[in-house]
Amino acid sequence: MKFRTTAIVNAIGSSSVDLNALITRSWKKHRELGVRGYCSPLLDCDYSMKTCLPVNRQSPNIINSSLSNHQGIVPFGILQHGGIAYHRKRLAAVQRRCALRVACAYRTVSHEAVMVVAGAIPIHLLAKERKEVYQKKGQPGTRSTKKEESREETLGRWQEEWDAAQKWQWTKRLIPRLGPWLGRSLGEVDFFLTQLLTGHGAFRAYLHKMGRARSPMCLHCSDARDDACHTFFVCERWAGWRHAVEDELGGLQPETLDQKMIESDRNWKRVASFARAVLSEKRMELASQGPAAHEGTSSSEE
Numbered sequence: 001m002k003f004r005t006t007a008i009v010n011a012i013g014s015s016s017v018d019l020n021a022l023i024t025r026s027w028k029k030h031r032e033l034g035v036r037g038y039c040s041p042l043l044d045c046d047y048s049m050k051t052c053l054p055v056n057r058q059s060p061n062i063i064n065s066s067l068s069n070h071q072g073i074v075p076f077g078i079l080q081h082g083g084i085a086y087h088r089k090r091l092a093a094v095q096r097r098c099a100l101r102v103a104c105a106y107r108t109v110s111h112e113a114v115m116v117v118a119g120a121i122p123i124h125l126l127a128k129e130r131k132e133v134y135q136k137k138g139q140p141g142t143r144s145t146k147k148e149e150s151r152e153e154t155l156g157r158w159q160e161e162w163d164a165a166q167k168w169q170w171t172k173r174l175i176p177r178l179g180p181w182l183g184r185s186l187g188e189v190d191f192f193l194t195q196l197l198t199g200h201g202a203f204r205a206y207l208h209k210m211g212r213a214r215s216p217m218c219l220h221c222s223d224a225r226d227d228a229c230h231t232f233f234v235c236e237r238w239a240g241w242r243h244a245v246e247d248e249l250g251g252l253q254p255e256t257l258d259q260k261m262i263e264s265d266r267n268w269k270r271v272a273s274f275a276r277a278v279l280s281e282k283r284m285e286l287a288s289q290g291p292a293a294h295e296g297t298s299s300s301e302e
């Protein structure tokens, strides 16, 4: 299966990658951003966390994906070498922070959902995969074949966990099958697209749940819940923009949106621009409604 060629996937998905070279390149990038301290895969996890995590505080979430990917390299590299048996929870926390940056996601997005949106394989599955590849040493077959087999098994396990999850239903509804989503060769998520995919963003239902809006109701049609589904697929307020997209791509449904997006670069960009236009307008509208709604849309970008 062909995987996205983003730096983050390469960094975590290939044992043949020169990790030190990756980290050195990434460090140079971080130094340009004014980050101090050196992160080595040989350092212990606690020190790595102390030095790496502030890196991600240097920039807001609204940054381009290529920079996000660079930001993900150092901590993911450390995850491969930082003592998984002793620090599993803390490693998962580091990985989650990296994925939040890659996806430009709100901090309230769950670990499981953001890993899928960012396309980053959870560390516990990666650890198991590496162990299996190691155990296959001496068996017939080339190393690359064994790695491909192990990766397929890893994806199968991840899909099982994703299917069994009772939460994150909206993201599951949009991305039910992980294989095509992870294996796509185009498209990067951004701040607005991630809001569509997670439901965490400029939606009154979400803001109300966070204590940032007085009501979850839609401001335009008085629907009981202004969430991502209502905004992008139902609400008449955004029907004009929705129909413009549908004229180009065909009918929009949550269950088929991911397939439509990964069909072509044009489709992906069209959906991304739809999300950006709608949510930019919504943010302005929410801001005009008063400090409660506005507070929620601004503070969560950090």
Ligand SMILES: [Zn+2]
Pocket: 218, 219, 220, 221, 222, 223, 230, 234, 235, 236, 237
């Ligand atoms: Zn509405």
